[in-house]
């Protein structure tokens with residue numbers, strides 16, 4: 001039976017997809033029949049292994065591109081290759097992101113540049129090239145992975161929260177600009193999700209965070225990728241410019 005998500009044969013790119021939330025998004029999109037292009041920055045072997053896993057597990061086409069999303073030339077090359085090979089793009093999951101904590105007096109210029117470059121500029125470069133490709137077919141879905149911290153802030157996370165709030169602004173503006181081309185742009189704002197990003201949190205901090213979640217559990221990457229699947233699919237074809245919190249009711 002054909003899946004009601006209507007994604008079979010379509011093309012997706014997921015940035016930061018070697019681990020954590022991005023990897024989960026890549027798997028769920030491949031499981032629903034998409035060709036999935038994945039990206040990572042630090043480990044080519046891991047990237048190639050992930051590509052093989054997607055092919056073997058789901059019988060779809062997949063390719064991996066190792067580049068830093070804040071390198072605009074590398075991003076451009078990747079989309080040029082996608083255009084040459086597939087002539088279209090249906091879904092971008094703008095997921096690659098980094099988190100570095102520092103209290104306000106400790107914020108260094110280097111850290112500021114790094115976070116803003118990866119989390120904001122990287123997302124905008126991908127948005128630019130992806131929307132250009134999507135515009136050719138007058139359809140597409142762009143999903144920006146923001147954060148609960150971008151909506152409500154957190155001590156020690158001024159720079160990270162600024163970058164994640166920026167993604168919400170980017171989502172609103174791009175949704176308005178791209179709607180006439182039938183390109184939807186939405187954001188997902190995860191709460192606390194069990195990935196490498198939070199692996200260095202002390203056990204007592206994790207416990208405290210868990211207690212602050214109304215559903216009393218830390219989220220899984222699948223909690224996020226299932227929402228990404230919905231936003232990628234035709235089930236959400238009239239949804240744009242939204243920020244969907246996926247956080248177990250952390251702030252209700």
Ligand SMILES: NC(=O)c1ccc[n+]([C@@H]2O[C@H](COP(=O)([O-])OP(=O)(O)OC[C@H]3O[C@@H](n4cnc5c(N)ncnc54)[C@H](OP(=O)(O)O)[C@@H]3O)[C@@H](O)[C@H]2O)c1
Pocket residue numbers: 015016017018019020021022039040041042043067068069070095096097098099118145146147148189190191192193194195196197198
């Ligand atoms: N985990 C959470 O609690 C949480 C909550 C809210 C929002 N988020 C957001 O969700 C997204 C994914 O987070 P995660 O928890 O899955 O993180 P993660 O486990 O640390 O994985 C990060 C991924 O991004 C890639 N990456 C990092 N910097 C990159 C760069 N400059 N260029 C290209 N790829 C890069 C990494 O590639 P390599 O493997 O090659 O390093 C890896 O695949 C991030 O945007 C994060 O801010 C996470």
